Amino acid sequence: MSSTHATTAPGALQIVKNLLREVLCSRVYDVARETPLETAPKMSARLQREILFKREDLQPVFSFKLRGAYNKIAQLSAAEKAAGVITASAGNHAQGVAYSAQKLGIRAIIVMPATTPEIKVQAVRARGAEVILHGDNFSDAQSHCFQLVEQSGMVFIPPFDDPLVIAGQGTVGAEILRQRGTGLEAIFVPVGGGGLIAGVAAYLKSIVPEIRIIGVEPFEADAMFQSLAAGERVILPQVGIFADGVAVKQVGEHTFALCQHYVDEIVRVSNDEICAAIKDIFDETRSIMEPAGALALAGLKRKAGEDPGQGGAWVALLSGANMNFDRLGFIAERAELGEAREALFAVTIPETPGAFRDFCAAIGQRVVTEFNYRLHRRDRAHIFVGVAIRNREDAENLLQHLRNTGHAALDLSQDEMAKLHIRHMVGGHAREAQNERIYRFEFPERPGALMEFLEKLGGHWNISLFHYRNNGVDLGRVLAGFEVPDSDLPQFKSMLSKVGYSHVSESGNPAYRFFLDNARAD
The missing domain is CATH 3.40.50.1100 (Rossmann fold)
Structure with a gap:
């Protein structure tokens, strides 16, 4: 504009x-x-x-809010300073007013939205100001502040329009x-x-x-x-x-x-x-x-x-x-999408042994940032996958490549519901899964490591569950489910030992039994 x-x-x-x-x-x-x-x-x-x-x-x-707040408060008359100051703020102006009032020895009341990050609320209180939380946004807090101005006779310090x-x-x-x-x-x-x-x-x-x-x-x-x-x-x-x-x-x-x-x-x-x-x-x-x-x-x-x-x-x-520390997780998760350094895809593959590995081969040596899959039906599987990209053009090229290699694929990078919710909800009880064995793995995190991991697993047993997320650390962590009949258990465990990656059986895990085990699919 x-x-x-x-x-x-x-x-x-x-x-x-x-x-x-x-x-x-x-x-x-x-x-x-x-x-x-x-x-x-x-x-x-x-x-x-x-x-x-x-x-x-x-x-x-x-x-920066300290500048305007102090410049206003410092130039109040003696009578106005004696009455005290009040303002409404989403946080930073509040800290500026509280800091300025403390410096000048003036009473201060700050009306803040109830949604204000706790770090800002505590910072204002630490400056000796009284905090009143009201409403969901600045406008709600400001309306309440104006009511208090009428009742108290305190001097309103505008956050911007002065x-x-x-x-x-x-x-x-x-x-x-x-x-x-x-x-x-x-x-x-x-x-x-x-x-x-x-x-x-x-x-x-x-x-x-x-x-x-x-x-x-x-x-x-x-x-x-x-x-x-x-x-x-x-x-x-x-x-x-x-x-x-x-x-x-x-x-x-x-x-x-x-x-x-x-x-x-x-x-x-x-x-x-x-x-x-x-x-x-x-x-x-x-x-x-x-x-x-x-x-x-x-x-x-x-x-x-x-x-x-x-x-x-x-x-x-x-x-x-x-900023509150607890917001960093969301910010880190969304930063790569905002930079067009990550793309999210929904991909359909055949539900056959080896199809999972073939899909990873289509992705190639790209860094996989996230992988969510749960067996749903026997003829096809739906996968939610995040892949590191160079730019949006690179994502479009990868999407076309997946389609050219026979994979039905959809780019979800701009889908807000997918980014906020769906990526965390892929799964559930698998009614079709039989003789499911759940294992948690750790392996060195590097480009191509996920594909190497799948190559070592081989394609003999069907994968019924797979969850992987790149958390920016030196270890990749995977939760995987395999359909392994009792008669194949010795061979399966031998394969696990040859893979050489740290692994723990989680088939008896209560969280798995409650949310994912097909025995509870009722």
Whole structure:
């Protein structure tokens, strides 16, 4: 979505007039630090242009939000400070307000959505602020906060739609210009309510108008994109909360007017692309961003695939690093899909001995990331498989190759239900399985190891169950079921010993007996 650079709305001209002075006279450095603007060598080499990271994750509260919050609170009157401050926030603004209030000795109440990551809730409480959890998103929390303002007489500290807050965030733009005065082509900025991009854009465009300011939003929380397209502020009926720091139903009045005038474009990205950007930043810096913190890089990468640009440096503003540890599993799982480094397929093969191995031969030496299969019927088998790829074109070529080798195959890489749920649900009781023996195996993890494992097993006994997942460790772990009559047991066990891989019989495992054993298929 490209901005039309519309005429500035009433009231916004005065903000613009005062903004440079407010930024230059800001009080943010009482508490905030000037964060580094770092070269990202791996990303630069990959995208064939200079990529810089503005490291706002290195602030004392691990987010840029401290700037605007402190700049606003520090300039309250004595009477206002005595009344105390209150705000609504998805987390990072809350920490900024709590930190600022503690620094200035002011009482603070923070209303946060009940969905806020616990790490942010605890961080706010650790700063001495009172936390009230209310609603499922920022808008719900804000509505409740306004009720409390009326009841308490405390001073509301806006998270984004306030001239002093915008000016405080605008100091990020001033730093970028001071740290790299020439050769800047584009700045990518995450967008929630719009305070950060409004401050950065208005400041930079007032001094170096040729710099492109590009906002980035998730597809499921794109209030600024839709507002700019409509020419007025829209209210989203609902927002996704994966990137909770930007989960805003409506952007600010001041911020919208400034974005209309100064922002060149809004790029939207998927959650998978955000996960991939988190991984990219970790690979580059060994730091872990929260989803909103990696949003700018996700947009930068998408834009790089569409627009070669003019050769100047591109800056990704890394806005925050407050993330619960327990979200890392989901992010790691989805990062490869977001980077188009993994493809998911549903494949049908004949239910005959050796067909499983033939299918793996069709995949070849590619790295298999996931393999789920359960015997269902005797004539054919359905497999859910993940495969490492180089790009989407590579996935399309593999899909065609599978079909050319006689396998009915379907690409599920863009299927949200498959990615979220189905991959974990392949299985169940196998009514057709006979004399099933369950074994758990471990083998050295390397390219081709899975195929080597299957070659060693041979094709004499039908495989009735197979589950494998690449967990990024040095050992591959497989759970496999074999149909082995009692008369074949000595030969089967001899084969297992010759395979040479660590293995444990799990046929008596209670979890297997309850969920997978055909004896319970009733």
